[in-house]
Amino acid sequence: MTAPAHPNRPRRSDATRAAILRAARERFAADGYERATIRAIAADARIDPSMVMRYYGSKEGLFAAAAEFDLRLPDLTAVPPGQFGEVLIRHFLARWEGDETLAALLRAASTNPGAAERMRGLFADQLVAAVSTFGTDPATTARRAGLVASQVLGLAFTRYIVRLPPMVDVDPEELVSWVAPTLQRYLTGLPEN
Amino acid sequence: MTAPAHPNRPRRSDATRAAILRAARERFAADGYERATIRAIAADARIDPSMVMRYYGSKEGLFAAAAEFDLRLPDLTAVPPGQFGEVLIRHFLARWEGDETLAALLRAASTNPGAAERMRGLFADQLVAAVSTFGTDPATTARRAGLVASQVLGLAFTRYIVRLPPMVDVDPEELVSWVAPTLQRYLTGLPEN
DNA sequence: ACCGTAGGCCAACAACTGTTGACACACAAC
DNA sequence: GTTGTGTGTCAACAGTTGTTGGCCTACGGT
Numbered sequence: 016m017t018a019p020a021h022p023n024r025p026r027r028s029d030a031t032r033a034a035i036l037r038a039a040r041e042r043f044a045a046d047g048y049e050r051a052t053i054r055a056i057a058a059d060a061r062i063d064p065s066m067v068m069r070y071y072g073s074k075e076g077l078f079a080a081a082a083e084f085d086l087r088l089p090d091l092t093a094v095p096p097g098q099f100g101e102v103l104i105r106h107f108l109a110r111w112e113g114d115e116t117l118a119a120l121l122r123a124a125s126t127n128p129g130a131a132e133r134m135r136g137l138f139a140d141q142l143v144a145a146v147s148t149f150g151t152d153p154a155t156t157a158r159r160a161g162l163v164a165s166q167v168l169g170l171a172f173t174r175y176i177v178r179l180p181p182m183v184d185v186d187p188e189e190l191v192s193w194v195a196p197t198l199q200r201y202l203t204g205l206p207e208n
Numbered sequence: 209m210t211a212p213a214h215p216n217r218p219r220r221s222d223a224t225r226a227a228i229l230r231a232a233r234e235r236f237a238a239d240g241y242e243r244a245t246i247r248a249i250a251a252d253a254r255i256d257p258s259m260v261m262r263y264y265g266s267k268e269g270l271f272a273a274a275a276e277f278d279l280r281l282p283d284l285t286a287v288p289p290g291q292f293g294e295v296l297i298r299h300f301l302a303r304w305e306g307d308e309t310l311a312a313l314l315r316a317a318s319t320n321p322g323a324a325e326r327m328r329g330l331f332a333d334q335l336v337a338a339v340s341t342f343g344t345d346p347a348t349t350a351r352r353a354g355l356v357a358s359q360v361l362g363l364a365f366t367r368y369i370v371r372l373p374p375m376v377d378v379d380p381e382e383l384v385s386w387v388a389p390t391l392q393r394y395l396t397g398l399p400e401n
Numbered sequence: 402a403c404c405g406t407a408g409g410c411c412a413a414c415a416a417c418t419g420t421t422g423a424c425a426c427a428c429a430a431c
Numbered sequence: 432g433t434t435g436t437g438t439g440t441c442a443a444c445a446g447t448t449g450t451t452g453g454c455c456t457a458c459g460g461t
Contacts, residue, residue: 027428028438047319049242053419063440068420124370125318126240131370138372161366161374162386168370169362173354177317177324177361179331181354192399193355197390206385220458221408246449256410261450 032070034060039081043119048078048127075129082120082133086110088145096149100199104191107167111175118175121168138164146202162201166194225263227253232274236312241271241320268322275313275326279303281338289342293392297384300360304368311368314361331357339395355394359387 026032038059042051053074057064071077087110094102111117120137123130138160146160147153170190173182219225231252235244246267250257264270280303287295304310313330316323331353339353340346363383367375 026437031438047242049240050319052417054417062438064419065421065441066439069438074419122318125315125365126243134370135372157374158378158382161372161378164372165362165366165375166359166390167362168365169358169360172318172361172365173358177327179328179354179357181350182358185351185354189351189399193394196393197359200389201386206382219407224408245447247447255408257449258411258451259409262408267449 028070031060031062031066035062035067035070035077036081039077040116040119043078043081043123044115046122047125048123048130053077078123078127078130079133082116082123082130084114084116084120084137086137086141086145088141091145091149096203097199099149099202100197101191101195103163103198103202104167104194107170108187108190111171117171121171122176151203159201163198166197166201170194221263224253224255224259228255228260228263228270229274232270233309233312236271236274236316237308239315240318241316241323246270271316271320271323272326275309275316275323277307277309277313277330279330279334279338281334284338284341289396290392292342292395293390294384294388296356296391296395297360297387300363301380301383304364310364314364315369344396352394356391359390359394363387 035056038056039051042056042059045051053067054064056077057067067077071080087106089102089106091099091102120130120134124134125131142164143157143160146163147156151159170182173179228249231249232244235249235252238244246260247257249270250260260270264273280299282295282299284292284295313323313327317327318324335357336350336353339356340349344352363375366372
């Protein structure tokens, strides 16, 4: 057990824990869940593999800690309704480039049931919530959020995972100008227009 | 060596080869590349694991054979320019539901470099080729094809891999009516309209 | 009827995996 | 200084993986 008498006193091992988490995110993002071995992660963090087990219990526990993620979606009630799409795609691009946690989660979700479940939860708890803040028909909210997810995740998949050359090379600003109208229509438009 | 004297004579083992391939596609589609073990595939095909090695050389060779895929994209020169988007999304949906090979390739591409390379090739050889048949500026062809791929693969990812409930439950016809305009704009429109 | 060979199974290998327990050191409290 | 606890290493475990070679069987051409 690692339960100090004074619960909030900084532990001497905090640096090690952080190093493990950083290495884990890198490896999970680069290799996916099953190819990212505990031994490799421990080597990156320059500690013994058994430390990973002591601090995170198991490989699944480590992944759960490493894939903790907050989309930090902006409050759409403070955004002009005509700019929902642009604000969202800009936010996603920035969030994605700056933090490899989402890439790790995306890669792992393809093959690991637990990671897929976590991805569904992230979608249901955060994206659906953000979409439902402004007044659309509640009956269509989930579907609109799903469509947004399909375009945003597809963008991430082609750009960061499979790395299709045209999607890797394209200027982010041009990406925004192409994708923003798509998200805008998914959020506020009607089908078949 | 399995080189018969009369090269095109049907081999007695053709049924076994086909059974292996079918089981391999199922397992790769359901579990991804690393979780799909040769032993499990062989058990599904009711043969010994060593047979897989004899007929396909290695796990990578088996995957290469199982992930052989032709998108069978329609000839867009025979389609009214205003219906490119609708024709494409209908075709993709049908192709996806009827054959799990693409799901196998998609899942594997997340974690296996070879599968990702194959996905890039499929994109470059087949989708870019189809897009360039009609007269858009050649300089933008690859980008337009990339955007189409991002939406189509994102749809597949959310619907068949992660299985986001709203994307799984949505009626295919409604999916068409939402996504067709997106693809249409990626193919023939201008950004920021 | 004979015999080469393709089809198939079995057992084992070496490498790698997540995971565990025993042991050594260092620091802080008393 | 002693003691206890948190931090870290080492070696080994049991299971699984891709892969290999030997052996038996049964078909098909002659």
